[in-house]
Amino acid sequence: MTPGTRPIVRVTHRFNAPAERVFDSWLDPKTAGRWLFATPTGRMVRVEIDARIGGQFIIVERRGAEDIEHRGEYLDIDRPRRLIFTFGVPKYSRDMTRVCVGILPRETGCELTLTHEGVLPEFTDRTNAGWMEILAKLAADLA
Numbered sequence: 001m002t003p004g005t006r007p008i009v010r011v012t013h014r015f016n017a018p019a020e021r022v023f024d025s026w027l028d029p030k031t032a033g034r035w036l037f038a039t040p041t042g043r044m045v046r047v048e049i050d051a052r053i054g055g056q057f058i059i060v061e062r063r064g065a066e067d068i069e070h071r072g073e074y075l076d077i078d079r080p081r082r083l084i085f086t087f088g089v090p091k092y093s094r095d096m097t098r099v100c101v102g103i104l105p106r107e108t109g110c111e112l113t114l115t116h117e118g119v120l121p122e123f124t125d126r127t128n129a130g131w132m133e134i135l136a137k138l139a140a141d142l143a
Contacts, residue, residue, distance in 0.1 A: 006117070006118050006119055006120060006121065007119050007121055007124045008115060008116065008117050008119070009115070009116040009119050009124060009127045009128045009131065010113065010114070010115045010116075011113070011114050011128060011131045011132050011135065012111060012112065012113045012114075013111070013112050013114075013132075013135040013136070013138075013139065014106070014109060014110075014111050014112075015109045015110050015111070015112060015138075015139055015142060016108065016109040016139075016142070016143070017109055017110070017142040018080075018105070018109065018110065019080040019081070019103045019104070019105040019110040020079070020080040021142060022080070022103055022110055022112060022138070022142065023079050023080035023081075023083065023101075023103055024079075024080075025138055025141065025142065026083055026101060027049055027051035027077075027083075028049070029047045029048065029049045030047075031141065032047060032049060032059065033047035033059070034137075034141050035134065035137035035138045035140075035141045036059060036070075036134060036138075037059050037061055037068075037070045037134070038061060038137060039061060039063060041063065041064075042061040042062060042063045042068075043061065043062045044059070044060070044061050044062075045060050045061065045062045045067060046058060046059065046060035047059050047060075050074075051074065051077065052074065052077065053074055053075065053076065053077055054073065054074065055073070055074050056071065056072065056073045056074070057070075057071065057072055057073075057074070057085070058070070058071045059071075066091075068089065068091055069089065069090055069091065070087070070088075070089055071087075071088055071089075071090065072085045072086045072087040072088060072096070072099070073085060073086045075098075080103055080105075080110075081102065081103055081104075082100065082101065082102050082103070083100070083101040084098065084099070084100045084101070085098075085099055086098055086099075087099045087116070093120065095118065095120070096118075097116060097117060097118035097119060098116070098117040098118055099114065099115070099116050099117075100114070100115045100117075101113075101114050102114075102115070112135065114131055114135065116131065
């Protein structure tokens with residue numbers, strides 16, 4: 001199965017915060033380190049974000065005795081509407097997938113739709129649940 005024929009995971013979340021604030025939370029290392037790929041028992045040990053097209057991010061959380069690295073490269077940055085980046089977790093797969101974060105302003109707050117392309121079929125449910133949890137953490141961080 002090639003990345004183009006793999007399942008697509010799509011999740012949507014409404015935020016009570018303005019689109020600009022939600023968008024900026026993805027690119028600010030101090031903010032992103034509190035919610036992006038953070039688990040209840042883990043500890044962030046590295047958050048590097050080079051917020052420009054072609055720039056990369058590396059987010060490492062220590063979970064027990066191991067470090068889990070999340071990495072990617074920014075393909076498109078259109079504040080506050082769209083953020084597209086490659087994404088991978090080298091510990092679990094050498095594949096890089098593609099994530100698109102689309103944000104629409106609403107009368108109150110905004111609506112974010114995240115589309116994750118190229119997910120391995122065996123990780124579809126886990127990826128969906130993971131993104132839903134991550135977006136809930138972002139909402140809590142913005143509250």
